[in-house]
Amino acid sequence: MFCGNCGKEITENTVFCPNCGHRIEKDNRNDVEANKDKLVKLIVHRKKSLYGAAVSTKVHVDGNLAASLKSDGTAEINVTPGNHEVIFDMWSATEKTNIEIPSDCTAVYVEIGLKMGLITNKIRILSIRNEK
Numbered sequence: 001m002f003c004g005n006c007g008k009e010i011t012e013n014t015v016f017c018p019n020c021g022h023r024i025e026k027d028n029r030n031d032v033e034a035n036k037d038k039l040v041k042l043i044v045h046r047k048k049s050l051y052g053a054a055v056s057t058k059v060h061v062d063g064n065l066a067a068s069l070k071s072d073g074t075a076e077i078n079v080t081p082g083n084h085e086v087i088f089d090m091w092s093a094t095e096k097t098n099i100e101i102p103s104d105c106t107a108v109y110v111e112i113g114l115k116m117g118l119i120t121n122k123i124r125i126l127s128i129r130n131e132k
């Protein structure tokens, strides 16, 4: 690639041109632009369990309530590629995690289940699978 300011050839992923000090943003911006309209399905399935079956699990993505899951329930949430903060909320127990959504995937499948404790019961992630 070439510096947009002085035209000197520079290596990929250079942030500042070593010749003129110009900040290189063009390629970054193109990547964001290319992924802007792309959505990947985040599929969350709650494993069937008798205990707590009537209580729904709330799924928050980046701070927004995205789905509510009963036992054996499945939700499809459209998300942009990149890193997302996902919170599984059940009773007072919350499980917070970050899920990386690759842009070359069509879907990311997440299976969650109840982890029983003496006082609180938490949701835990059983598996994450990327589908191309």
Ligand SMILES: [Zn+2]
Pocket (backbone or CB within 6 Å): 003, 004, 005, 006, 007, 008, 017, 018, 019, 020, 021, 022
């Ligand atoms: Zn330059």
